[in-house]
Amino acid sequence: MISCQDAGLQNIFLQALEQAIDAAVITDETGTIIFFNAAAERLWGYGRDEVLGRPIGCLVPKGDGNPADLVVGASRELRIRRKDGATRWGAVSLSRVAAHGRTILLGFVRDVTEEVARREELYLLSLVANETDRIVIVTGGDRRIVYVNRAFTEMFGYELAEVRGRWPIELLAGRRTDPKVLQHLRRRAGVERGFHEELITYSKSGEEIWVSTTVNTVLNADGTLKNIVAVLADITENKQIEALQRDVLEALAKDMPLPEIAAMICHRVEAIAAGVFCSILLVDQDGRLRPLAAPSLPEQYSEALNGLEIGPITGSCGTAAYLGIPVVVEDIATDPLWEAYKALALPLGLAACWSSPIKLRDGRVAGTFAFYFREKRGPSPWHEHVVNACTHLCALAIERHEAKTHIAQLAYFDTLTGLPNRARLHQLIDSLTHDPDAANAPIACLFLDIDHFKDVNDTLGHSTGDRLLIEVAQRLQNQLRPTDAVSRLGGDEFVFILPDCDADGAVAVAKRIIDALSAPLRVGALTLSVSVSIGISLYPDNGGDKETLLKHADAAMYQAKGAGRGTYRFFSPEMNRFAQERLILSAALREALAQDALELHYQPQLRTVDGKLHGVEALLRWTHPTLGSIAPERFIPLAEESGLIEAIGEWCLRTTCRQIAAWRAAGIDIGTVSVNLSSQHFRKRDLPRLIAALLDAHDVPPEMLTIEITESVMMDDRTATIETVRAVQALGVGLSMDDFGTGYSSLSSLTRLPISELKIDRSFVQELGQDEQAQAATQAVIRIGQSLGMMVIAEGVETEEQWHILKALRCQAAQGFLLSPALPAPALEAWLADHPATARTASHLDVAWSI
Incomplete structure (x- = not known):
């Protein structure tokens, strides 16, 4: 308490208060304002005459407390209400003063508004930083x-x-x-x-x-x-997902098997989502679950799920696959979805399960991706993020696996009968003859040809012939031992490979085959009798490689046909007459080549979109003065065996370039001309130089020439062959893959060789309209080609139905007897003159089909 008894001193005291920088306010014991200095007037905005005699509470907002309640000797911050309504903050210190027997309260108020604002700002900033x-x-x-x-x-x-x-x-x-x-x-x-x-x-x-x-x-x-x-x-979680995605894509690029990719996904997910057990199941075509990967679950648990039919109350996975939506079961013990299956999960400590369907781009549910938990719970947001990424990765892996399986089916299996094709047969023979554990073990090769099969096609139609082939293939399969294999080479030719089989064993199998096919076959409403001629060669006595073994079995088969058909013959060196005939034909072919007695016929290729000419295929023809017309199927293999094929190929190239030049000089727009070359041509490094010289000599633009590559070229992985193919393409000449889909071709070569055109084999085309699988396979071939930027041409179009199906499937071009047979150059020119530029052929076909 301050005591001020001297009046003079009191006056000095008041004058000092008046000059003070801080606001000074004095109240009496009742809290009435009795002094208000100039600084106070500035702080509150009131004149002293407006506040003197009023209660001190008029200077602070209501609810902020009474200044009279301040503790003497203590400092406190109070909100100040100015006359203009604004609010300020003041730091108040209070003293008690005794004068003339009276006690007054003296308060000094310092304006701390800016300090309070700065402090508040710092507080908010600290919240931003720390919270x-x-x-x-x-x-x-x-x-x-x-x-x-x-x-x-x-x-x-x-x-x-x-x-x-x-x-x-x-x-x-x-x-x-x-x-x-x-x-x-x-x-x-x-x-x-x-x-x-x-x-x-x-x-x-x-x-x-x-x-x-x-x-x-x-x-x-x-x-x-x-x-x-x-x-x-x-961003650790996002990086973990990115790393998983990157590793899965890398595994796909390396062709890692689907089960290994699935197991990798499960292991990685379990590492980044602690406390879960991961499971991936597939759904087969019959709607049944098939375990793919569950590395942290007991094997017997996965085995118990194998074959389980999906349905509306089939646990988490079966239900998710059935409904096509995620299914969360937070308590396996009580959820009705698990009533029939909880005895499998609960003993393993699995308390909850969340399963999500794996959907492919076509909307089909191909499998499920599941999290199992040891506690009763549902997924967290992090779990949802992981599963969302993984279901997409699983879908990608499954789609790639299905695509590879489908391509392998096209590459190694006959689409009509489902039997292994020539390429698969070659693989099988190679694996047997190169097996070190079975060195020199006898192998029997049986070459089968259906007798008079051409008569079936010619009289009853190709569709009946195809159904007959299917029935024959089924009966042949029934004669197989577990280690045997039967394949269809094409047409009506089949080959049996019998490992660890000597001559006696081969005879027993041949007799069983003949007996099995002797019973009439039911083909639609027809009952047909079939017989086969069988040629037998033995490894290693009759050949140490697949080519020799098959060739000798083929030769023996012709001996069986010559012996009256419906029987079998072994290959023997004494087959002189047959060999002599081949020698005579070979000599005649050599003479025909020397005398320029071969000729090229040209078959038009029409665009399906408008019926206009796309180009022509040059087809080799040979008519002997005494032997008559000799089919290419007969003399081309002979040319390959006798070493004439290279000279014939060069003759075809030279003749084609000369003919193109003649058409150009006559103003005839022929498009592009396709020429067939054998695989032997592409083993010669000078082939590109030969083609370039011919194009230059006849002034033929390279884009007007297309070389049709045989399946053996596609399968030849020798560096020289691949380099030759690429060098030919570098000239600007087109490359076409002939007879695609017959099973010879290696589809992986489509991506490593510069092929610009894909030709669908006539065996596919013949089945269009009668066989849904053939149509699906044809559609797959078209999509494969077009997805790789290739022109797709169908061969062997013989009916209007085939033309319109190909058109609907968006096959770009087609050729066949429906459109035109192969014609000599003069006849082709006449055909072109009659073929209207307005694509009347296509319009006619459209009208006929609509009727």
Whole structure:
């Protein structure tokens, strides 16, 4: 308490109060204002005459307390209500003064409004820094840490005291931190503003953490560095998903088998989503579950699910697959979906299961992806993020697996009978003859040809012939031992391969085959009798490789036909007459080539979209003065065996170029001309030079010539052959893959060889309209070709129905007897003259079909 008894001194005291910088307010014991200095007038905006004699409460907003209740000797901040309605803050200190027997209260009020505002701002900033989940690091001008927020401590485990004065890069970098990223950070920090980097950092405990860093600089007025503010976000989970996606895609690119990819996905997911057991199931064509991968679940559990039919109350996975939606079961013990299956899961400690359908692009549910939990629960947002990514990866892997399976089916199996084709047969023989564990073990090769099969096609039609082939194939399969194999080479030719089989065993099988086919076959409404001629060759006595073995079996088959058909013959060196006939034919062919007695006929290829000419295929024809017309199927293999095929191919190229030049000179637009060459031509490195010389000599644009590659070229993986093919294409000449789909071709070569055109074999075309599988296979071939940017041409179009199906399937072009047979050049020119430019052929076909 201050005592002021002297009047003069009191006057001085009041004058001092009046001059004080801080507001001074005096009240009597009742709280009535008796003094209000100039500073108080400025602070409150009231004149002293407006407040003197009034209660002190008029100076503060209601509800903020009574100033009279302030404690003497203590300082407190009070809100101040100005006359103009504005609010200010004042720091109030109160003293009690005794004068002339009276006691007064003297209050000094200092304006602290700006201090309160700054303090509030700092408080809010501290909330922003410490309550955010983003990590904040602030360095000084020396790039050493001066501040880290709470999120930093929670993420990395360091307190501010542990990191103050340290460089962030050295503190957080570790074994797998990219040095290049660190270098970028050092170079750009303090120079650039607002740049981003992603890098691996390490916590105090050594845990690896991926962060996305945003760095900003704060400069002094003179432009020197004052602070660096770095904001970090934890992106570890996203990086884990990205790494999984990258690894799965890499595995797909390396053709890793589907079960291995599925197991890898499960292992990786279980590592990043702790506490879950992962399972991937497939759904087969019959709607049954087939385990694919569940590495952390007991094998007997997966076996119990194998073959389980999907349905509306079939656990989590069976129900998810049936409904096509995710199914969450948080308590296996009580959920009705698991009533029939909980005895499988509960003994294993599995309490909950969440299953999501794996949907392919066509909407089909191909499988399920499931999480099992040991506690009763549902998925977390992180689980949902992981599963969303994994179901897409699984769908991609399954689609690729199905595509490979389908392509393998096209490449190695006959689409009509389902039997292995020639390519698969070659693989099988190679595997047997090169097996070190079965060296020189006898192998019997039986070459079968249906007797008079051509008569069936000619009299009853190709569709009946095809159904007959299917029935024959089924009966042949019934004669197989577990180790045997039967394949269809094409047409009516079949081959049996009998491992560990000597001559006696081969005779027994041949007799069984003849007996099995002797019973009449039912083909639709017809009952047909069939017989076969069988040629037998033995490994290693009759051949040490697949070509020789098959060739000798083929020769023996012709001997069986010559012996009256319906029987079998072994290959023997004494087959002189047959060999002599072949020698005579070979000599005649050599003479025909020397005398230019061969000729080319040209078969038009029409575009399906408008019926206009796309080009022509040059087909070799030979008519002997005494032997008559000799089919290419007979003399071309002979030319290959006798070494004439290369000269014949060169003759075809030369004749074609000369004919193209003649057509160009006559103003006849022929499009492109396709020429067939054998695989032997592409083993010669001078083939590109030969073609280039012929094109130059006849002034033929290279784009007017297309070379048709045989399946053996596609299967030839020799470097010289591949280089020759690419060199031919580099000339600007087109490359066409002939007879695609017959099973010879290696589909993987489509992507490594520069093929521009794909020809669908006539065996597919003949089945269109009668066989849904043939149509599906044809559609697959068209899509494969067009997806690779190739022109797709169908061969052997004989009916209007086939033409319109091909048109509907968007096959770009077709050729066949329906459109035109192969014609000599003069006849083709006449045909072209009669073939209207307005595509009347296509219009006619459209009208006929609509009728």
